Amino acid sequence: MSNIENLSKNTWVTLLLCGRFGERDIEARPLNQSEFHELDHALEICKLAPEDLIGVSPMDLKAAGVIHGLSAKRLARLLTRKVDLEKTIDVWSQLGIWVVGERDEHYPTRLRQRLKSARPPLLFGAGVMDCLDMGGVCIVGSRASGEPALQFSNALGKRCASEGLTVISNDMRGVDREAVSTALENSGQAVIVLSDRLEKSVVSRRYRDALANKQLTMVTPFSPNASFSVANAIRLNRYQYVLSDVAVIVETRRKGGVWTGADENRIEKWVPAFVRVDHPMSPGTFALLHLGLHAITQNDVESTDSLGDFFIAQASKDINNKNHDAINTDEFVKPKDLYSFFLAELQNIAKKTPRTETYIMKYFEIERIQARKWLVRAVEEGLIDKENGKDSYTAK
Template identity: 35%
Template sequence: MPTLSTNTQAILLLTAPLITGRSASSSDLLSPGEYKRLARHLREIQHQPADLVLPDAAHLMRSCQPVVDEARLRRLLARGFLLSQAIERWQTRAIWVVSRADAEYPRRLKVRLREDAPPVIYGCGNMALLESGGLAVVGSRHVADTLVDYTMSVGSLVARAGRVLVSGGAKGIDQAAMRGALEGGGKVVGVLSDSLEKMAMNREYRNRLLNGQLVLISPYDPSAGFNVGNAMQRNKLIYALADASLVVSSDLNKGGTWAGAVEQLDKYKFLPVYVRSTGGSSLGLDALRSKGALPWPNPQDTDALKAVFSAFLPAPGPCSRPNLVLFSEDGPSDVTPTPPSFPVTVSSEPLQRRIAIPSGEPVTSTPGLVPSAAMPPEINPTPAMTSVLADMLFVAVRAAMKELLRIPMKDVDVAVALDVSNAQAKAWLQRLVNEGVIEKQKKPAGYIVKQSSLFE
């Protein structure tokens, strides 16, 4: 369990109900939108949430008055005793807590959701699974037994393929998918909208949590009950933690499954969305197909399942932003740069697998790139042609990397943001260093663009 950082404690005091019994949630709590504005304000004035709990924080609280009333901040931050009780309760149940200010916070959520990522994540189980990607399987709560069996078979196939299954933990399709994967020896991420504490103590899941096969997370208090709004809001987390998704069943124009799939298709576009293509017809699934969802190819073996992660996606629409920048509250250096003005195409495949590179010749101009797509057999690429293609690829990502590195970033974070291997990211970074475009600094550690090259 990660240590509860001072930043996380401050964020909990500001946003969390801290349910330790039957106590009601405080009406003073900052809403997600209010906290987003406060976090942005703190970054702009070179502060972080932890600074609000320092002994000399009175001046800082007053400076936040335009965003949040000072008296309200004081009431929230004075809940230290209640927080200590909540922490003790969570620890006895092996529940951990991380905030966006922590290094342990899931990078996929930071990269894909940015300011929409929940300020705090509660969890129990193997935290490493949150960085594994996998297949998200979602659907309605009330379905026929035939669909339950179908969904369990999908979960079992995901387990045999060695991929992680991501779902919402609700009755019906979600739990069927999770059960199929767990019984098949696979690993599962459950993103809950309520009752994390109760679910973590469930006999069906307890041993899976202990042996690292399962992680349960929620952006809501571990003791919180069901809330329709919360169920709707957590759907984006399911998609953000996966590489592809399957909607097994959905109502038309209503329900959390419908809302989450539409939000993914119309706004975020992180990954391919498939809909079940066998069995009885469904108005909801047909409507999702008309919005761009793909028919599920019904893979029967692990090799066929791998193909579902390779679908191409359209470029993000006007309402979605290029997901190129990590976001957190962990200090003054966290400044969100202006997104690049060029179009960005999103795909579930790593960058080097989306661009055709000739096989048979080394990529001399961009060391570290691993060719994985061959040119047609009738074309015999020369070393010069390979070099030109490698240079074209580098030019395509050069502008994006300059935008990324307006703030210091480590090579592993650049690799995540560009969806390439660490080796490829290092190779491109070194080339930019050699060109004098970026430099490597020690405090804070990472690569950053040189001011002189910002306007080139």
């Protein structure tokens, strides 16, 4: 259900200032998040709000010290885009897209409290808006994850649906889409945080019924017609975490958006985070476990009496013991340190095929000096062989 026809004046002006619509105008470049918040703060000091900019000369505001570092000409041009905005709003309304500004009462409290000045000025979406403040389980993982990761994501999505836990993820293929689709197929609830193309997503065959049945909410801090960009895809991760109650990282490399989001959440401490434990584990996944994230196995997902209670119980445990206690499968034994993990994984990749130092360095995403140090140690311990006259190693 769209709220477009009843936009607050503050949100209307925020759209004029920050929205990306109509023809591009070099002199009317929309304000970015930081610029808008600086302007908004200056307005608050003067006991004003964005809506007060309508009908007021930008030059007068600049003279009063309201506009810091913003061109009066640029601001004036942005505020004159009313016709283009009205046309754009008509399109959004027909698609069922809603808009909420940070001064509106329906703006998610979680974003306001957890991101503070880093919160987006505008959110665009479709579906039930109230779901954005109901929390849920953030489920993320690599797009190129293998079958075990997909099976885990499927089991987790199904379990969330059965317990009434909202799945919060995005529409990237692989782990994320598997979790969302499974939850929806099992009459569950989901929130999809998008980095691009909301206008196309709301009419896609994949999610049309779920939106109509009020099972699904789509939301993005980016313009509904925004095309894909790596920068936006990486920024997207933080919104998934702050909207949730708990996060599960199914699989990750030691770089990229999934890793960046997990590490930012670890530093900011927005929500308790779990990492899928399996054997073998990717270097990135194991690194998160080593950094203190809680462990969760597919057996935990499928066998625990209450997934919600499991999350609460594990997140409450002492950080020094939580990883060991969370693992309840005999098929996996956590290596004691990173070198032990290195050896265990090397057995998998170099048992049948000799691997060069360069290949090993890139596979584990570690510095060459570290790879060489561990390889020399493993050779000395008689655990691997180095081929004579070659820079290749074979696991015994």
